[in-house]
Amino acid sequence: MKYSKYILWIGLAFMIALSFYLSYLIWASPANKDQSLVEETEDSQTQDQQEIIAASEVFLPLKTVYLNDDNAQASNTESLLEDLQTNIAQSTFGSLDVQSYNSDEGLVEQMELSQGIEMDYAASFPLESYNDFFDMDLPIEGNEEENFTFQIIQVDFERDQIRFINKDEQLIATADIQSSLADVQDVLKEDSIDWYDVVKDEQLDYFTYFNEEPVKLRKFSYIASSRPYTVFRDSFFTNPNNLRSNEDTEDLNIYDGSESMVIAPDDQTVDFQGAISQDENFDKYTDSYQYIRNLGTSYGSIRFLDSMQNTIDYHIFVEGFPVFSDNDEGKFSVDFSEAGQDSQRSVEIQANLNMIQVPIPSDSEVEVPSGRTVLEDLYYVGADSDKISDLVVGYHWENIEDTGVVDLEPNWYVQYDDTWYNSEDLMQHLQESED
Incomplete structure (x- = not known):
């Protein structure tokens, strides 16, 4: 019994010491770590390359609003958006009809919805890309439909219709849904969805639903860390196995012919310069996705947020909401411009190695x-x-x-x-x- 008591005290002291040591590793090490650039092993490279992000995850709408008579609720739950898009994509559609309106008031009148859902983007999104990314079977025919862009999607349960609304140009593209919407409606009844009440105030904004009351x-x-720069190298370069580097300067410069990448160790920024073939099939959404898709799940949920001119911005999302940073952590900006050559278009990608992890x-x-x-x-x-x-x-x-x-x-x-x-x-x- 006497020895057992001593063993117990020794064991307790060891556990306390171990607890302090682990706390030190978690809290002190990230703060004092060297800002040098980190490489990764061949095993982890192979694993990351296999974890390609599907376009149907990257290009999800931001939120959905569920309208049930006089009740309107919104949710940013990613699993809900994924399930809704999957079930909508399995529907059968009639031909598209594009109509234009002379005013916001006229457009809003045609958008009235009492039973259905509404999903939106923060930027105009091409209908043709939406059709491809979500593997839908919309009958897109003719120049008007091929070039149609929208910010809002509506699924009308009463009229069995899908509508794509371009609020900037006051256009609506409508197609009848010829299959059952029961699966779409069932998804909305799942208990795991986080809903919050929303309203629309046309005196402030014709098209946006807001939470009327404050929400918590x-x-x-998170404990932050830096991703190995090789994740970006392997994702962005056409041939990542045949590269040269210049380590004579403070920044790391990796290059190969028309492609180069500069990594700054102080602020962990990444600047990739490259080029793509310039042809009639250029689409900034599809072409930028080819770079983002290979980042895998290293950054968690990466999704499209907005587009301005020839720039596409992707952000990491947490709990269905985009993350913003003063130093552009968690942001991937892809910019296309004329390269000065008839056959090529230049590409610049700006990103940051820092990520949230634990x-x-x-x-x-x-x-x-x-x-x-x-x-x-x-x-x-x-x-x-x-x-x-x-x-x-x-x-x-x-x-x-x-x-x-x-x-x-x-x-x-x-x-x-x-x-x-x-x-x-x-x-x-x-x-x-x-x-």
Whole structure:
């Protein structure tokens, strides 16, 4: 018994010491780690290359709104969006009919929906790409339909129709759904969906549903790390096995003929320069996806957020919401431009090696104000309604100094004059402009 007591105390002391050591590894090591660039083993390269992201995951709409008579609820749950898209894609469609309207009021009147769902994008999306990415069987024929873009999808349960709405050009493309919508309706009844009540206020915005009351969303904390640069090398280069590098400078420069990549160790930024064949089949969505698809699941959920001119922006998403960062962590920007040669188009990809990796358990929540309130406040300080393209809830990436920890806090983000702003920062900017 006497020896057992000593053994017990020794074991307890060992467990306490081990606990302190593991805590040190988690908290101290990321903060004090060398900012040098990291390579990975051949085994992990092979594994990453096999984990290709499907286009149907990358190009999901941002959210869905479920309309049931006078009740409107919204959800950003990714599994719901995936299931809805899968079931819609299995439907049989009649021919498309494109109609134009002379005003927003006329367009909104044709969009009235009492039983059905509405899904939206933050940027205009090509109908032809949507048809391909989700393996649908829409009968797209003729130049008008092939070039049609939209921001909103509606599935009308009463009329058995699917509608694609271009709110900028006041167009609607409509097709009858000739198969049952029972599977789509059943998905909406699953218990695992996080719904929140929404309303539409046409005095503020004709097309957007907002949460009328503040909602509480989880605040997340993660231990951050840097992905090996070889993940980007193997994803972006045409022939990653035949490259040269220049390590005589502070930055790492990898190149091969017309392709090059510069990695800066201080801020972990990646800048890839390349070229693609310039032909009549160029599509910035499809061509940019060819680079993003090979990143695999290393970054979690990577999804399309917006597009401006010839630039496509992809972001990591957490719990169905996009992540924004002051240093563009978690963002992948793909830009196409003329290369000065008839047969080629230049490509530039900007990204960051930093990523969120190990979640830190927390029950902390943040109250997000109603979208209606945010929009009213923006107009009050002088925001131009013509410059507001979209308003979404996103997570702000905040690096906690000297800890290696990243906090993700939910905020409203506004796409204003082709730039994404935290709503509070935009309000301050507008107020200072007035002064």
